[in-house]
Amino acid sequence: MGVSRNAGSESTRDAPKKRLLRGIAVQTAVVAGAVHLLWAWPRLGSPPDARPYFFLAGSALAVAVAVATLRADEYRRLYALGAGTLGTFLGGFLVWHGTGALAALAADPLAIVAAIVEVVGVGAYLALFRLAPPTSVVVERRARGEGGPEAEGPGAEGRAESGEEP
Numbered sequence: 644m645g646v647s648r649n650a651g652s653e654s655t656r657d658a659p660k661k662r663l664l665r666g667i668a669v670q671t672a673v674v675a676g677a678v679h680l681l682w683a684w685p686r687l688g689s690p691p692d693a694r695p696y697f698f699l700a701g702s703a704l705a706v707a708v709a710v711a712t713l714r715a716d717e718y719r720r721l722y723a724l725g726a727g728t729l730g731t732f733l734g735g736f737l738v739w740h741g742t743g744a745l746a747a748l749a750a751d752p753l754a755i756v757a758a759i760v761e762v763v764g765v766g767a768y769l770a771l772f773r774l775a776p777p778t779s780v781v782v783e784r785r786a787r788g789e790g791g792p793e794a795e796g797p798g799a800e801g802r803a804e805s806g807e808e809p
Contacts, residue, residue, distance in 0.1 A: 664770050672728070704728050708728055736754065
C-alpha cells in the first residue's frame with residue numbers, strides 16, 4: 644500500500660534533510676567510483692583478473708547514478724540503484740576476499756576509503772529511498788508542473804506559455 648503525501652515542505656525534493664542526504668549520496672557515489680577507477684586503471688590488461696573491467700563498469704554506473712541523483716526528480720528506483728551499486732562494491736569485496744577481508748582491507752588504503760564511503764553512501768541512498776514519495780506521486784506532480792529540476796529548468800517558461808509538457 645502506497646502512502647499518499649501532500650505537497651508540503653517535507654515531501655518536496657528540496658527539503659533540507661533530503662538536500663543534505665542527496666549531497667552525501669552523490670559525493671559518496673563519485674568517490675567510490677573514483678577509488679575503484681584508481682585501483683582498476685593500472686591493472687587493466689592483467690589476464691587472470693577480471694576485476695578491473697568490472698570496476699570500470701561499476702565506476703561509470705556509480706557516477707551516472709550520482710548525476711541522475713542531482714538532476715532527476717526523487718525516484719525511489721534511482722535511490723535503490725544507488726544503494727545497490729555501492730552495496731555491490733562492498734559485498735563484492737567481502738565475497739572476493741572471504742575470511743581474509745579484514746586483512747585485505749587493512750593492507751590497502753584505497754580499500755579503506757572505498758569501504759567507508761560505500762557504507763555511508765548506502766545509508767544515504769536508503770534514507771532517500773525511505774523519504775521519497777512513491778513514483779506515482781512524483782509522476783503526478785510532474786504532470787501538474789510542480790517541483791523537480793525539469794519543471795524549473797531552462798525553457799520552463801516557454802513550455803508553460805505554450806502548454807507543452809516537460
